[in-house]
Structure formats: structure tokens, C-alpha cells
Amino acid sequence: MLKGIAASQGIAIAKVYKLVQPVVEVTQTEADPEKELAKLDAAFKKTVADIEKIKAVASKSLKAEELAIFDAHLMMANDPEFRNMIEDEIRNSKVNAEFAAKSVADNMVSMFEAMDDEYMRGRAADIKDVSFRLLCNLAGKEIPNLATLDEPVVIVAKDLTPSDTGSLNKEFAKGFATEVGGRTSHSAIMARSLEIPAVVGVKGILDTANAGDTVILDALNGEVILNPSEDQIKEYTAKQEAFLKEKEALKAMKDQPSVSTDGHKVLLVGNIGSPADVEGVIDNGGEGVGLFRTEFLYMKSEDDFPNEETQFAAYRQVLEGMKGKPVVIRTLDIGGDKKLKYYSFPEEMNPFLGVRAIRFCLQRKDIFRTQLRALLRASAYGHLCIMFPMIATVNEFREARALYDEERANLIKEGVKVGDDVEVGCMIEIPAAAVLADQLSKYADFFSIGTNDLIQYSMAADRMSQAVSYLYQPLNPSILRLVKMTIDGAHKNGKWCGMCGEMAGDELAAPVLLGLGLDEFSMSATSILRARKMINGLSYEEMKTMAAKAVELDRMEDVVDLVKKSIAK
Secondary structure (H helix, E strand, O other): OEOOOOEEOEEEEEEEEEEEOOOOOOOOOOOOOOHHHHHHHHHHHHHHHHHHHHHHHOOOOOOOHHHHHHHHHHHHHHOHHHHHHHHHHHHOOOHHEEEEHHHHHHHHHHHOOOOOHHHHHOHHHHHHHHHHHHHHHHOOOOOOOOOHHOOEEEEEEEOOOHHHHOOOOOOOOEEEEEOOOOOOHHHHHHHHHHOEEEEEEOOHHHHHHHOEEEEEEEEOOOEEEEOOOHHHHHHHHHHHHHHHHHHHHHHHHOOEEEOOOOOEEEEEOOOOOOOOHHHHHOOOOOOOOOEEHHEEEEEEOOOOOOOOHHHHHHHHHHHHHHOOEEEEOOOOOOOOEEEEEEEEEOOOOOOOHOOOHHHHHOOOOHHHHHHHHHHHHHHHEEEEEEEOOOOOHHHHHHHHHHHHHHHHHHHHHOOOOOOOEEEEEEEOOOOHHOOHHHOOOOEEEEEEEHHHHHHOOOOOOOOOOHHHHHHOOOOOOOHHHHHHHHHHHHHHHEEEEEEOOHHHHHHHHHHHHHHOOEEEEEHHHHHHHHHHHHOOOHHHHHHHHHHHHOOOOOOOOHHHHHHHHHHHH
16 A cells, blocks of 8 residues: 545546656757757747647636636746747757756746745646646657546556646546645646546655556545455445545535534635636635635736736626625735745845745835725725735734725725725734734734644744654644634634634644634635535534643644544544
8 A cells, every 4th residue: 555645535446547758858969049949939839739739628627717727838838038048048058949948947947846835836837847848849759648548547647737637538537646746736736626536645656556457546545555455446436435425415515504513603715826716615615715815916927016907807806706705815925935027035044034925015015005905996896804914013913004094095085986894804824923812903803824834933843844844733732822822812802713724624623723713714615515514513612622622732643632532422
């Protein structure tokens, strides 16, 4: 049995199909720039045509928001800056097109893979996908086409590109297992959309699995069983049937409220990165949006910060799409690992503890005011909640809120309609803010806990460092105490508290968070119905008792044992 990360739930039993990509050996050679530029031009044209063809195939099985990835790939393949960098390398260094393309792409991939944000690291896969296709076209090598599968298989690969997953036919592609990848990689996101079981990060599977072997893919527990026995096949066939029945039953919960057995109601909402993601939240019974990451509007912009009209259109689309349900939009969270191609951040010894998020916005009030105006104008089209990230002190929040109040007054004076129910809140991701939550809640309308950074800063451990990954402990009593402090601090002044970090969608964390009094749980859309089923089967009073014990324990392992015993009753 091989272990990995369950990226898209389900069970599949089929033959192994080993996806082996062509190997493009790139060496540096001196070459005639004009000939290489002509070769590059032809390769770019073919790359664009290939992606358009794949998008056409994918449009038969993917929704509009998933197809957006191919638009992003087309944008990159047509990006004059990407192309100009390769052309400059060819002209200046007089090297072959393959070497120039690989050098430029490798630099871009390295930059994205070094980022702390898991979502942004996943975008490195887009660059790899487009640049690999470009290299294959330069070298005259064909890339395997998964659309031609004609029998049920489980695909085994080092990784699947968005192009690969976009070509999958659900009739024959029963699941996939890859050696690399995480839950937020594009292949994982698309697998969840297509509802194809997927296990990623399975080390050694390419060396262990042979084409044609029978394989059981247990994407509930992140396990891969090669050449199973007849008894194992019977056992997992029964598990597969039970999973499909449960999945069908979950659909019936789409329009139900999220309420405990003793009548305590909470909100289950979705995290999104673009207006296109709204459909997924609605389809999965989301009761709102708990985090709209606006930085992607800025990172997608080509040559300058997005203007007021561009931002207004995006925010309005989300608010109208949610039809009056609450939408929490985070103001610009840039800096640290999130860079902009059109703006140079100052060099800092530790940019993650430097000028980023609200600190950047308060230094560049012109940029911040533009976003606030766009948000306020959009507030007329739904229930908007504005959230300031990376708040450390009361003064920071009050300064940001004062700018919001100024822009609101300016718009009203101009005769522009703004919503009368806008809430202005604070993201709690710095321990200092959690400790001072009872004071911050005098000024903020709500809190949303960003657990990814809160854990990282509390443990003084980079969550991207494998060497200290053992310190990323959401259920450590120290973290639970900070969460409790934040929730209690909000409630002390009659404010609500949500959570938009990964912890909110964790099935072991949910019972504790319910017991601690969390009002809103924001997670990936595909996790909402399963979380609803869990919460709707728990007693709030019992979870309160359990959570009170959890914060008094010594170790994360003790908390995990307590939670498992409490929900097993």
C-alpha cells in the first residue's frame, strides 16, 4: 500500500494507465537568432492552437469557471512579456530557442514555487504546463492525449497538468494518482470539479506501478493498493457503493440550514479567488462567501494596478451572484511572497514580516482608496462585508476604517448609491490581534480568523519548511486558546466571528470550533456539504463541554483523541 494526500474524494478500481510525458533534453547551443526567432514564432502559434483545441474538448465536461484555466493558459501563451523575455534571450545570448524558453520558464516557475501561499505555488503548474507544451512544439515531440482513452483506467503520473485533466473523459478516467501535487493544485481542483477520485503526493508510485496492473485508489484515506487480492476488491467495491450512496444523500442537504442537533445555527460559506468561483459555492449549498481573495485581480493585471471600474465590475458580479447572501471581501493582501509584475517592493530581510497587506495599503493610500471606492459602489448590489488583513494593532484598524468612512462620505456626497448594511471587519492572523480581540471588537463589526498564518506566526515555524512541518498543528491547545480568545473577544462586544483558514474545513477541527462558538466556517466549496452533515449531527452543548476540555490539554495528539472519542458517541 502506498500513501498520499486525498485530493478529490472517492474510490476507483481499474487498470493502471501510466502517463509518460515526452522527455525534452535541452542543451545550450549557439544559433542564428533570426532562424531561432522564426522557430519560436511557429511553436507559439502551435501552442496556442493546441490549448484552444483542448479547451474545446474540456468545454464538454467542465463548467465555465474551470474552463477559465485554459483562458489563463492562452493569456500566457499570448503574453508579449513572456515572449519578449525569450526573444531577448535569443538575440542577446545568440542561443537556441529551446534553451532560451526553458531558462525564462524555469525562472518564473522558481519564483512562484518559492511563494508561501499554497494557491500561488499551485500557479507554477500553469507556467510549467504552457512552457512544456512550447518546448515540445519547439522539439517536434507529441504530448499524449488523454481524450483518446477507451477503457476504464486509473491514471498514474508524476503530475497531471491542467491540460491533461481538461482532456479527461469521466467515462474512462476513473481516477488518478500522482507523485507530486497538493490539495490546491489545479489538477486536484479540477478532479474535484469533475468528481474524479484523486490521490496526490504518492511517492514512488511511478516506479512501483506497471501499466495494466489492477489498482484500488482509495481517495477517502489517501491510499493506493496495487495488485489487490480478490477479498480487497470485494471490500473496496462495497466501500465504493457506500460512498456513492452517501454522496447522493449529501445533495439533499444543499438547501438545508447548518444547525446542530440542539438547534445552534452556524453559517457554512465558501472561499473564492475569482467571480467565476461563485457558481461552485452556490452549487454546494454555500450560505455566503467567507473570503474573496482580491489580490488575484491585481496579480492578473498586466501593466498597472486595476482601476476602480475593473474592480467594481468584479465585486458587483460576486455580490449579485450571491443574491443577498453575505460576501466577505478581503482588501488587497499583497507583499511577502505575492509579487506584482508592474510594481517593485522594497528589499527586506524578512518580507513576510514586512510591508504587506494592510501595511502596504496604509502606505499607499491612493491604491487603497481606489479599492475602497470600488467596494463601496458594489455594496449597493448585495450584502458586503469588507475585511482588512494582517491587522496587528487597534490603531491600524482605526486608520483603515477612517479611510473607509472618508470614501463612503465622498461617494454619498457625489450622489453614488452605497449599501446601508456594509460590515467592516478584521482578519485575525497575528497573535497580537488575537490576544487583543476584546479591544479590537469595539471597532470592528466582525472577525475572520486566518489560521494558516496564525499558526505559522504562533509557532515561529515556516509552514513551507519540511524540517519544521511537524509544528503546523491546528489542534495544538495553544492555537485553540488563541481561537477561543478571538471568538470570546468578538462575542464580548456583540460581534460575530468566522474562520477562513484551512482549519475551518478540517473534519477533526469542526467539532472543536463549533464548541468554541465559531459563527461562520469558510472553506473550499466542495467541502461544504460534508461539513454540514457533520455539524448537523453534533450537539452544540456536548461540543462546548468537549472544547472546554480541549483547551486545557497539553498536546495536539491529546486533542485529536478527545475529538475522535466525542464524535464517535
